Amino acid sequence: MVAVRTVLARLLQLVLVLLAVTLVVFVLTQIAPGDAARLRLGPRASAQAVSELRHQLGLDRSLPHQYLAYVNRVLHGDFGTSIDGQSVSGIIGQRIGDTLWLLLGTLVLAVTTSLVLAWTAAWFRDRPVDHAIRLGVLLALFLPAFWVGFLLIRLVAIPTGWFPVADLGASPAELLRSLVLPSVTGAIILTPVLVRSLRSSLIDVLDSEYIAVARSLGVGGSTLIVRHVLRNALGPVLTLLALNVGYLFFGVVILEATFNIAGLGSALVEASAKRDVYTVQGITLLFATGVVLANILGETVVSLLDPRTVRT
Numbered sequence: 041m042v043a044v045r046t047v048l049a050r051l052l053q054l055v056l057v058l059l060a061v062t063l064v065v066f067v068l069t070q071i072a073p074g075d076a077a078r079l080r081l082g083p084r085a086s087a088q089a090v091s092e093l094r095h096q097l098g099l100d101r102s103l104p105h106q107y108l109a110y111v112n113r114v115l116h117g118d119f120g121t122s123i124d125g126q127s128v129s130g131i132i133g134q135r136i137g138d139t140l141w142l143l144l145g146t147l148v149l150a151v152t153t154s155l156v157l158a159w160t161a162a163w164f165r166d167r168p169v170d171h172a173i174r175l176g177v178l179l180a181l182f183l184p185a186f187w188v189g190f191l192l193i194r195l196v197a198i199p200t201g202w203f204p205v206a207d208l209g210a211s212p213a214e215l216l217r218s219l220v221l222p223s224v225t226g227a228i229i230l231t232p233v234l235v236r237s238l239r240s241s242l243i244d245v246l247d248s249e250y251i252a253v254a255r256s257l258g259v260g261g262s263t264l265i266v267r268h269v270l271r272n273a274l275g276p277v278l279t280l281l282a283l284n285v286g287y288l289f290f291g292v293v294i295l296e297a298t299f300n301i302a303g304l305g306s307a308l309v310e311a312s313a314k315r316d317v318y319t320v321q322g323i324t325l326l327f328a329t330g331v332v333l334a335n336i337l338g339e340t341v342v343s344l345l346d347p348r349t350v351r352t
Contacts, residue, residue, distance in 0.1 A: 050336045061328040062114065066107050069317045080123045114325065120318030122311070128322040131307055136326075138208050139292055139303035145219040146226030146288060146295075151281070153231050158238035165243060174239075177232040185291065189225040189298035197221055206300040222299045226291065230284055237280050282338025286331030 077093040094100045098109055113120060119128035161173040197203045204218040293305035300306075304323050311319035 050339065054332055054336060057332050058325075058329060059111075061325060061332075062111055063107065065321050065324045065328070066110055069321055070103065070106075110321070119322030119325075122319045123314050123316040128318050131319060132304065132322060132326060135302060135304050135307050138301050139296070139305060141208060141215065141219060142222055142226070142292055142295060142301065142303060143285075143288055145223035146230065147285065149223045150227040150230040150234060153227060154234035154238055157231070158235045158242060161235070161239045162242035165239075173235070177235050180228055180232040183228060185225055185229050185294045186298050188228050189221070189295065192221045192225060193299075208301060222295050222301065225298070226288065226295055229291070230288065233284060234281060282335045285334040285338075289327040289330045289334075 077090045077097060077099060081089055081093060091100075098106055101109075117129065119132070122128055122131060157173050157177070161170045164170050193205050197205045202217065203221050204214070205221065208218045209215045290305075292303060293308060295301070296303045296305035297309060304326070308320065308323045308327075310316075311323065
């Protein structure tokens with residue numbers, strides 16, 4: 041019964057947050073400089089033509105009416121039409137694949153690297169290898185993503201020619217090659233935060249009484265690591281990972297710009313430059329939905345690992 045209430049509460053939270061996001065996105069696009077109708081028709085369009093287009097787009101109506109119309113369209117899967125006359129839903133459909141591959145590659149590499157480094161640092165704590173990992177993590181925290189990407193392009197991609205630095209390949213092999221450097225860049229930015237948190241959690245678990253009892257009962261090897269250590273140490277890290285996945289949804293803007301990937305991030309930048317209201321609204325709402333879903337999924341997984349975290 042508690043689990044059902046928890047799920048319903050999270051679904052209600054999702055609805056309320058998304059409604060708040062639609063309001064924020066709508067307000068931000070309204071206060072942005074420029075006129076969407078004028079930008080669509082061009083500077084030479086007559087005032088009458090601009091006025092007629094504003095009427096067609098509903099821009100001459102009151103703000104509450106425009107907002108309700110916007111929410112109604114979104115609920116029906118209609119994100120409007122871009123300034124170039126394309127369906128925003130079509131733009132999202134064309135570009136979302138590259139963004140999802142970039143997110144997946146970054147997360148897989150970051151999580152794998154974080155587990156290895158954090159476990160090594162915790163197991164050999166206060167030894168030279170632990171100090172080296174902690175120093176490397178500390179330095180990586182101050183590295184800007186665009187600068188890391190630029191260095192990888194200049195020092196790795198261009199001299200070797202092994203990794204493409206524009207778009208993602210069509211074949212599986214080309215896709216993997218083109219994902220390497222952007223994923224490494226994203227992972228270098230994300231990994232330090234995860235390593236610091238996971239190392240601390242692992243040390244707390246390894247020093248706990250129940251781990252000492254498990255060892256005294258002869259539990260060891262993979263059983264001790266998976267069932268007792270990792271299961272109890274991953275809770276706080278998964279919560280932190282969910283928060284950083286939300287950050288990555290907007291961090292892909294930098295990665296896509298650095299590596300010239302035609303994903304949603306680059307589409308958002310292009311739409312913002314053109315004051316393409318509907319495209320900005322659609323992509324921002326999609327990113328915000330991903331952020332909320334990532335956090336809810338993180339909370340759900342943590343509650344499954346440790347039922348004590350479920351709020352009654």
